[in-house]
Amino acid sequence: MTNSFYETLICSNCFIDEGLRLEAEQLGKSDSKTCPNCQSTLGKKLNYSNLNELANIFFVNGSIFRAEYGASNTIQFNEHHYKMSDLSPAKWLEQDLELISEKLKVGFFHYGPRLWKVGEIEPLKDLQDKNSREKVIGRIIEEFPKTTVVDGTNFYRLRKNPCISSNFNEYDSPPDRYLGCGRFDSKNFPVFYASQDLDICLHESRVTVEDELYLAKLALTKPITVLDLSESIAENGTEFESLSIAIHFLFRAPSHSYEILRDIAIFVSKCKLDGIIYPSYFNQVSTSYDTIKNIAIFGRPISNGLLSIECINRLILKHVEYKYNFGPAAF
Ligand SMILES: [Zn+2]
Helix, strand or coil: HHHHCCCEEHHHHHHCHHHHHHEEEEEEEECCCCHHHHHHCCCCCCCCHHHHHHHHHHHHHEEEECCCCCEEEEEEEEEEHCCCCCCCCHHHHHHHHHHHHHCCCCEEEEECCHHHHCCCCHHHHHHHHHHHHHHHHHHHHHHHCEEEEECCCCEEEEEEEECCCHHHHHCCCCCCHHHHCCCCCCEECCCEECHHHHHHHHHHCCCCCCCCCCEEEEEEEECEEEEEEECCCCCCCCHHHHHHHHHHHHCCHHHHHHHHHHHHHHHHHHHCCCCEHHHHHHHHHHCCCCCCCCCCCCCCCCCCCCCCEEEEEEECCCCCCCCCCCCCCCC
């Protein structure tokens, strides 16, 4: 790279597209010099590496689409496509796209994802097919580690709008009439959900500032053995055959995955295991690695004495923070 790498190329005020301008303000640096492109002194200045990052955030990450399972970006850029862009941006983005392409000497193009990224994974397809599901669940139980969680281990459980907040049973698995709505529970198969990470508890419960919230601290009264689906396992094959990626996509997917997860839970319980540790969709917000992100314990562990309540607090949400990036509306 030449020594122009750190030189200001453009500034945030060079852009017409509002999302791009706001992203550029986040990435650029303030200085009183004049922008070599638009002569503004007030815009945040971007060098080559800032501009490259901006292009990645806005065009690559900003063009992500979610498949039923998995996700992929639909725009990519590189120097081989310089002056050969095949995008059709909105009119407010045309000039900005041209400017970035020229400054980075790259071209932006429609990108065909590697198909495993959008769910073309054999074990995942077999899980979606009721005829082959059981066989894959057998492999999952066989290949993922079983972990003992020792007695005394603490978990948090958050309750929204309980009738009587001091009633311990309010913190147990939901009553029969509500079963079959969660990730792992089904009719006649109650499941208790908890976490050691308070932020994940809040995210998973999808709470709002209007909710009346109570947090219970619980402790295991005896050791339990659970299947740990948050661990990655050693595999020899390609991504297209990966059981780990299949599991990862299953937990990242919305509620259409629950039908499969409920069958997994029933099979795991038949293998005399007490529950499942599973990854959180909100892993990225978590700060500690040693905590159990999410645990599902089969049955009603509070009423059957497996979990004791050590403390209940009211929890008051101060505010809910949104984090966001921008992407193109059309391409
Ligand atoms: Zn400028």
